[in-house]
Amino acid sequence: MTGFAVMFLGLSTLLRLILLIISLKSADLTFLAFLRIFGFGLLFDIGVAAFFLLPYAVYLMLLPARWSNSWFNRIVTPVFFFIGTLILMFSFFAEFTFWLEFESRFNFIAVDYLVYTYEVVRNINESYPLPILIGSMLAVTGIITWAFAYAGIFRSAYRGTTPFLQRAGVFAGLLAVAGMYGFFIGNSLSERGHNRYQDELAKAGIYSFFSAFKNNELNYDDFYKLIKEKDAFSTVRACLQEPNSQYLHNGPSIWRHIRHGGTELHPNVILVTIESLSADFLGRFGNKLGLTPVLDSLARENLVFDQMYATGTRTVRG
Structure with missing residues (x-):
């Protein structure tokens, strides 16, 4: 167990160092920031190592002493090590590619990917040479396992x-x-700094993944380009300004008093918004299987925007 823990801590530290070098310009690195990144990183890595070692500790505790030198244990122990190391290899590779795209450790986007496994696997298969990568990970894992056994x-x-x-x-x-x-x-322990890159580097990918799964949230401010609130309200207020309306407040507010001399209308408006539903499944757009009778009836009796297209096409389902 000690050998696996030392290997994991070493590889995780190496990955953190590589990610730091990739984002060195954005990390605003100082000596104290360096200590903070790798100090918190070690803290989270120890927790991940404990979770990894726990199943094997249960196995060793329940294994009768007379079976320790049996063929059964001589198979199970290397298999435990091989599977754990393979998970690490896959996780570290996934973290590297995830960082290149989002400059972040695993978050709810990664969790969301697991929900849409079919589409994501297709997207990954289109983007990366999977047979080579999987074969390489299996080969590296096999070499590491052989080296530990040989030593x-x-x-x-x-x-x-x-x-x-x-x-x-x-x-x-x-x-x-x-x-x-x-x-x-909590994973948020590392999120108290003044530089987002430093906070993310201080995390551990596997720990962040399960934290994101547990919390089921994504920080909007970290992943969307923002402008100052004052400028945002100024733009919106200018767009909403009409001759027959008057803003009730001068600050960041869009509350208005609207004067109109005509008859007050009470339209019956229902806005239906669905994420990840392809038009190919709707009868309105040619599907013959009758999968969406309610949506098709709404389309027949109401206003349909046929020329609205998603601008995000980074993934297959996008």
Whole structure:
């Protein structure tokens, strides 16, 4: 377990360093910022390592001592290591590509991708040479596993000399650490700096992914270009200004008093907005399967904007 933890901490630190070099101009790096990035990074990495090691700790605790040197354990231990290392390899590669696109650790966008697996897999398959990448990750994982076996790092798991209480103590310790991270150490702990890049570099990708899954939110200010609130309201107020209306406040507000001499109208307006629904599924646009009878009836009886197109086509479903 120690060997896996050291490997993970080393690879995670290396990835953090590479991402820092990529975004060096934007990170506004100082010596104290460098310490903060890698200090918080180590904190989160230790939590991820504890979660990774917990299943194997359970296995070792329940494994009878007389089975330690059996063929069963000599297969299961390397398989545990291989699967864990493969997950790390895949995660680190995904983090690298995710950073190049969003300049962020995993967030709810990454979680959203898992919901639309079919479309995302198609998009990834179109963008990257998957057979080469997957084959490379399997090869690297196999080489690392062979190197650990050749160096004799797995031997301690085959000796069977560790008493049950000591193994149970290791499991209890890892469970306590994992529980502490799960309940008390939030991903937002690293988001208190003045530079977004430094905050993101201080995180751990896997930890950020599960945090995003748990919180189910995405910070609007971080991923959309903004202008000053005063300028935004000035633009909107200019667009909404009409001869028969008067703004009730001079500050950031669009509350207006509108005067009109005609008959007051009460139109029945229903706005239907659906994300990720292709027109190919609607009878209104030629589908013959009758999948959307209610929407088709609305289209027949109401106003339809046939020339509205999404400007975001970065993904297949987009």
